[in-house]
Amino acid sequence: xxxEKPSEGSKDDPISFSQPPRVRGxxxxxxxxxxxxxxxxxxxxxxxxxxxxxxxxxxxxxxxxALLEGAYSMDVAxxxxxxxxxxxxxxxxxxxxxxxxxGQRVPKITKILQLDKxxxxxxxxxxxxxLNLLANWxxxxxxxxxxxxxxxxxxxxxxxxxxxxxxx
Numbered sequence: 228x229x230x231e232k233p234s235e236g237s238k239d240d241p242i243s244f245s246q247p248p249r250v251r252g253x254x255x256x257x258x259x260x261x262x263x264x265x266x267x268x269x270x271x272x273x274x275x276x277x278x279x280x281x282x283x284x285x286x287x288x289x290x291x292x293a294l295l296e297g298a299y300s301m302d303v304a305x306x307x308x309x310x311x312x313x314x315x316x317x318x319x320x321x322x323x324x325x326x327x328x329x330g331q332r333v334p335k336i337t338k339i340l341q342l343d344k345x346x347x348x349x350x351x352x353x354x355x356x357x358l359n360l361l362a363n364w365x366x367x368x369x370x371x372x373x374x375x376x377x378x379x380x381x382x383x384x385x386x387x388x389x390x391x392x393x394x395x
Contacts, residue, residue, distance in 0.1 A: 263296075270294040274307040286310040288336050292377030295384050305388050308381060313339040318364045324351050326360055334361070334369040342382045349375050 253261070270293040277286065291311050294304055316338040340348075348362035352372050361369040370378070 266293040274303045295380040323363045
């Protein structure tokens with residue numbers, strides 16, 4: 228007769244778990260969080276310098292977007308949004324969404340669209356399922372989803388600042 232093997236998880240044959248893998252360095256999430264914190268600190272430093280009149284450096288959309296990402300104060304952010312030198316452009320025509328070409332660089336934003344067109348493009352890109360797409364208008368050019376969301380945050384902040392000024 229064959230001796231009966233004890234069932235797994237009993238006193239005679241306990242369940243054993245392997246050790247978790249040793250991870251060296253930071254996780255991807257932690258690296259992104261640290262990079263985002265660094266961008267925010269740099270944007271805040273630049274905003275304070277611009278507000279105090281100590282810096283006449285050109286402000287980029289990425290800097291303002293990093294500042295407006297979370298909670299912000301009007302005192303710091305308004306000077307940064309005002310220093311952002313993007314021409315307002317009214318886009319005519321239809322939106323087309325297409326994928327990046329291989330080796331294509333991220334487009335540089337030099338103009339800012341109307342808020343309704345930006346929201347239209349954001350919903351069109353999110354509806355496609357993949358976020359690595361470009362929104363294109365004939366009179367504007369191309370913009371990524373991140374750039375569109377940054378433009379939307381800037382325009383919404385401008386509107387909020389204007390409303391706050393009316394209440395003061």
